[in-house]
Amino acid sequence: MQIAALDHLVLTVADIARTREFYRSVLGMETVTFGDGRQALRYGQQKINLHQAGLSFAPHARFPTPGSADLCFLLVGSIDATVSHLQASGVPIVAGPVRRTGATGTLRSIYIRDPDGNLLELSVPAGPSNEGG
Template structure:
């Protein structure tokens, strides 16, 4: 039995919280959540992304929190062609894809975009 079961949340450090909120709630359609008064998170499925603003991070924090340092892969809840159409409708550029990749449990088909801090965001569908 493995020690770790699943990811609960991760922390993203941003420069412009309004641009980041727009991307994660409008483009990626995650649910905005406020907790502990002024903390912001983006919820999807059973996970969430907590938001820190550079220079105003909450303690404890990563040793070197930096905007643009993440490379994340999300599995879409809809077919990838719908994701692509949604990205086009939002005017959000795809930087690569669709391409076939190897996911954590099986092959995936992915497109890549960048969030406002230039984090690399891979959006994928599972394939056989």
């Protein structure tokens, strides 16, 4: 057996509507409804299924808890433009820009939190066009 890619992951959240709005307006993800009214966020070729805390679909993680995720997203564009967008959106930056190591090389990253407190790393490949402050 060999894994090819990640198709989707599940976030357990306190308030699906609030989460959908944050990921749509701040991160530009598409909100989708599927199945029997289930909610998700789509970006690129992946999606994040949203489960309401206390009402998770079975099977699910042993202890589904809002705010327990730590995710890294690769950005289109520059870190500097992303910092400006986050500031204009009133989203505090927890840390960064900093250099980190990603799955395929060095990244330039900033960190924010979503409404549940999940840590979101927003990154671009490090290189001459992304080395600014």
